[in-house]
Amino acid sequence: MDTFFIKAIQLLLSLSILIVLHELGHFIPAKLFKTRVEKFYLFFDVKFSLFKKKIGDTVYGIGWLPLGGYVKISGMIDESMDKEQMSKPPEPWEFRSKPTWQRLIIMLGGVTVNIVLGFLIYMMVLFVWGEDYLDPxxxxxxxxxxxxxxxxxxxxxxxxxxxxxxxxxxxxxxxxxxxxxxxxxxxxxxxxxxxxxxxxxxxxxxxxxxxxxxxxxxxVRKPVIDSVIPDSPAERAGLTQGILITAVNGEKVTYWHEFRKKVKATDGQAFDLSFISATGENQALNKELNAEGIGTVNITTNEEGDIGVYTSAFSQENILTKTYSFGESIPAGFDFAYWTLNDYVSQFKYVFTKKGATQVGGFGAIGSLFPDTWDWQSFWTTTAFISIILAFMNILPIPALDGGHVVFLLYEMVSGRKPNEKVMEYAQIAGFFILIALVLFANGNDVYRWITGD
Missing domain, CATH: 2.30.42 (Pdz3 Domain)
Structure with missing residues (x-):
């Protein structure tokens, strides 16, 4: 299967799981507090639905626009902007009739589920597959x-x-x-x-x-050749895998990046490359080694200023796995989720820089997090990471997001009076347009990077 479709299927499955569970975080406490939920949707049903079925007071469905999902709670100013309902006297089953603390729990439910889910997935991944790390x-x-x-x-x-x-x-x-x-x-x-x-x-x-x-x-990478490009200057000169490069034009080379820098500095001119053969012999080059066992070949770079050789910092043998018992995976999973959230929040400050704004990505960037081949460990690790991201993004104090509703509820709890409904309506509209602008900007960045190859 094409790499694009493998990534797309993983992204769709991951988002579907996260959206349904996030909305359940609102749905369950709403039901516990006897608040009517009119709709529960995976994806948005603009104009029509792919599937819908009414059970009790709630219509459960799948929309065609995969930009998220929602629950429509009676008596709540949300993205549906149902002004007709809000103009009527409040009913006992409506969101606006419930105590502030109950409404706050309902609004925080989605974010709470995302945080807990991230922890549980990381715990499961560590218990089932362990944690990979580089051999010291x-x-x-x-x-x-x-x-x-x-x-x-x-x-x-x-x-x-x-x-x-x-x-x-x-x-x-x-x-x-x-x-x-x-x-x-x-x-x-x-x-x-x-x-x-x-x-x-x-x-x-x-x-x-x-x-x-x-x-x-x-x-640090030693200047050891790991692979040679076919028909490159290096191959034509007889260089092979395992050769240790020791000098360029007589200047000692200790590290791979030093070798690369000195080769670039030759500016297309022929130069002497000194080396020690992988076998201790020099038969491939048909030359004699000197007293120190070092051979030399005269070579010229290609048009890109390279000779066509690569090294490797480490191989699969250098990747070790730390295993966890079920008991050990619980604190380790919590720790992993905590630092994932901490680091994501820390890097969020870069978004407000010129360079950071260009790095913002949409669905393409999220999809690129998944591997080219189906791998359950990578799938669940990435899903946990996205869950943590969704929790943070949803709690931002932007109207139309959970965090925007929480701000108004906190104001009500502190001041003892509800915010003006007109103010909340206008804030909701403004927040909606802010979100649309961010979605368009982020996905526009994806398109630009795809076109330019950046």
């Missing part, structure tokens, strides 16, 4: 630092000892801490063994985001 041996040679981080004292080959006095679970976690969390001091051990504490500026996350350095650190 991958970081034996330290980390490769982006140029921006070198301005603050980092060097290639550094190892992170602790961040603000606390050790990291994995060295690569430093990227998430810098981008999404407040970091003041990082203690590192340089390749020469020296230990140094490096202070970070308050806006280090903003600097990395604006520069596009979302992964400022990566495992």
């Amino acid at each position: 041996k991958v970081f034996d040679d330290g980390l490769e630092s982006a140029e921006l981080m070198k301005d603050y004292g980092f060097l290639d080959g550094d190892k992170i000892l602790n961040v603000d006095g606390k050790p990291l679970q994995s060295q690569i976690d430093i990227n998430r801490h810098l981008l999404l969390r407040d970091v003041n001091d990082i203690e590192v051990q340089h390749a020469n063994g020296a230990i140094e504490s490096l202070s970070m500026p308050e806006d280090i996350g903003q600097q990395l985001f604006q520069s596009g350095n979302f992964q400022p650190f990566s495992p």
Whole structure:
């Protein structure tokens, strides 16, 4: 099956599950408080429905527009804008007749379900499949630092000892801490063994985001050839998998990125590439090794300034799995959900920057979170992540969202009087148009990225 359809089916199934459960979060407390629910819909039924059936006072249905779902609760100013109903005296079964605390519980039900669901799914994933992590041996040679981080004292080959006095679970976690969390001091051990504490500026996350350095650190990669492109300068010169590159034009090379930089600097001119063969011999190049066992070949880059070789930071063998018992998966799942929400809220601040606005995505961006092939572990992990996102987005104080209704209810609880219904109607209309604008903008970004290939 085509990759697009695999992703689309996963997205549709995931959203369907999340929408139905979110709306149940409103539906169940409404029923418990004897509030009439007129409609319960998966997707929007603009003009017509794909399916509908009335059971009791409620019409259950599936709409044709997959932009969400809704429950229509009697006596509530919502997206239906049913002014006729609101103009009549309130009935005992209507939302507006219920105590404020009951109405608040009904409105918070959807968000609560999304948060709890995210925790339960993460717990299930950890219990069934465990948690994948990189073998610490991958970081034996330290980390490769982006140029921006070198301005603050980092060097290639550094190892992170602790961040603000606390050790990291994995060295690569430093990227998430810098981008999404407040970091003041990082203690590192340089390749020469020296230990140094490096202070970070308050806006280090903003600097990395604006520069596009979302992964400022990566495992140091030795200049070992993992694969060679067919009919490339490297293949024609006889370079093969496993060769360790030692120098470019006599200048020592220690790391892969150093090799790449020196090759680019040749600017299309022929250069000498020194290496140690994977087998300790040099038969592939039909040349003699020197006393140190090093061979040399003269080579020229292609039009892209490359010779056609790749390396690999780690292989599947470097990915280990931590298993959890059922009891262990409960606190671990809660912890996973908490930090997922915390990090998402932290990165939300970047949306209000020029670069951040261009990164906002719609259904295309959400769909891209799913793998190219059907994999239940990835499906459920992604669904849990989307559930956490929906919880946060729905609680934002925007009229037409759950958070907007909660703001009005909190005002009523504090002031002791209900907000003016006209004000709520106008706020609902304004919120609706804000949401439509955001949906169009986000999906417009998806289309632009698809057209431009960014």
